[in-house]
Amino acid sequence: MTHSERPVQVGIVGTGNISATYVATLHMFDFVRVKAVTDLNGAAAAGLAGEFGIDAVGLDALIDDPEIELVINLTTPVAHAAISRKALLAGKHVYSEKPLGITMEEAEELVAIASRSGLRLGCAPDTFLGGGHQLTRRLLDEGAIGQPVAATALLLKPGHEHWHPNPAFFYARGGGPMLDVGPYYVTNLIALFGSATRVVGMAKRTRAERPVLSEPRRGEIIKVDVPTHTTGVIEFENGTTVTIIASFDIVAHKHNQIEIYGSEGSMITPDPNMFTGDVEIFRRGGAGWQHCPVDHPYVEGVPGRLGLRGLGAAEMVDAYRSGRPHRVSAELALHALEIMTALERSQGQAIAIKSRAARPEPIAAATKPGHFA
Numbered sequence: 001m002t003h004s005e006r007p008v009q010v011g012i013v014g015t016g017n018i019s020a021t022y023v024a025t026l027h028m029f030d031f032v033r034v035k036a037v038t039d040l041n042g043a044a045a046a047g048l049a050g051e052f053g054i055d056a057v058g059l060d061a062l063i064d065d066p067e068i069e070l071v072i073n074l075t076t077p078v079a080h081a082a083i084s085r086k087a088l089l090a091g092k093h094v095y096s097e098k099p100l101g102i103t104m105e106e107a108e109e110l111v112a113i114a115s116r117s118g119l120r121l122g123c124a125p126d127t128f129l130g131g132g133h134q135l136t137r138r139l140l141d142e143g144a145i146g147q148p149v150a151a152t153a154l155l156l157k158p159g160h161e162h163w164h165p166n167p168a169f170f171y172a173r174g175g176g177p178m179l180d181v182g183p184y185y186v187t188n189l190i191a192l193f194g195s196a197t198r199v200v201g202m203a204k205r206t207r208a209e210r211p212v213l214s215e216p217r218r219g220e221i222i223k224v225d226v227p228t229h230t231t232g233v234i235e236f237e238n239g240t241t242v243t244i245i246a247s248f249d250i251v252a253h254k255h256n257q258i259e260i261y262g263s264e265g266s267m268i269t270p271d272p273n274m275f276t277g278d279v280e281i282f283r284r285g286g287a288g289w290q291h292c293p294v295d296h297p298y299v300e301g302v303p304g305r306l307g308l309r310g311l312g313a314a315e316m317v318d319a320y321r322s323g324r325p326h327r328v329s330a331e332l333a334l335h336a337l338e339i340m341t342a343l344e345r346s347q348g349q350a351i352a353i354k355s356r357a358a359r360p361e362p363i364a365a366a367t368k369p370g371h372f373a
């Protein structure tokens, strides 16, 4: 794209914990600027606006602003579909935090509106765009460990009530480890192996209530409405079978997040919740585990922020300005949502996955920061 064009003006709905990271990431790119923000909590919106010198406005004013082309939806999961729908119906491109909707019906409706309106719809997570994950993919595609056979994807956490200032939504519909953190793992796996065809899973809600362990709500009791430990197997079209666990019930462990086992070796990938990290590879007949230096762009965000979250929205803007498909697509999010919700409801029965998503185009090692193609 030509960076001499006027930057695309963005409006953000939802100015909570993750919002400052988004603004900081977006402002790394000269072709996108956040013009306005809004939140049900006016003080939160004013705080973010003040920090970055942007406007805090009402929801309708933001959505009706003719200068705003893209609405970024950083509300809590139950509000995602309603806000994204409103923005799409007003003719805005939309990039949403995950999940796209809390049910397949909600998510499918958004995809249908975007497609019939010729609007772009993207949905986090975007961490697979990060340098460590792009290197993993390159090594896999080059056959560095032969044909992929199996993998483990282990999301083992004690729960967000340990650190998030307002953690109740992680245990309400649309939350839980599978829908909240699972998207990082499942999207990463789709980017590596392609579409999934079948899953089988078991899910349980280990405790009905959980106390908040973080400030300022320490001691408040959260009612748990979702499974907090889901385990299962995902079968991919390329033949890889992945053993997955998504849990908020694990105090401590020593596993790697994702390990891939191929016909000629094994690979440890970076944490899918991060943009980069160590890539290690073991080749049959080689000299043991080797560390692979990350030589792809997009490894570091603004210091003090949560990585490069928002990179996918910048990539989407670059894509629609250049007329190419965006990588962090709604189709990818919809496919991931179908896999995750099927794992949660399977209870031992195999479920066929109907949707398909193409592997997003890789980002070549030689790509200059600020560019994607």
Ligand SMILES: NC(=O)c1ccc[n+]([C@@H]2O[C@H](COP(=O)([O-])OP(=O)(O)OC[C@H]3O[C@@H](n4cnc5c(N)ncnc54)[C@H](O)[C@@H]3O)[C@@H](O)[C@H]2O)c1
Residues within 6 Å of the ligand: 013, 014, 015, 016, 017, 018, 019, 038, 039, 040, 041, 044, 059, 074, 075, 076, 077, 079, 083, 097, 098, 099, 166, 169, 180, 306, 309
């Ligand atoms: N916090 C993180 O580390 C993190 C990381 C990645 C992704 N996310 C995702 O980002 C989203 C937001 O997370 P968060 O941690 O910032 O949550 P948060 O609770 O800190 O902030 C959410 C904000 O959305 C506002 N909101 C809710 N419904 C709204 C509505 N209808 N209209 C306008 N504002 C509304 C709330 O008032 C709140 O300020 C979630 O989907 C979460 O899964 C969070």
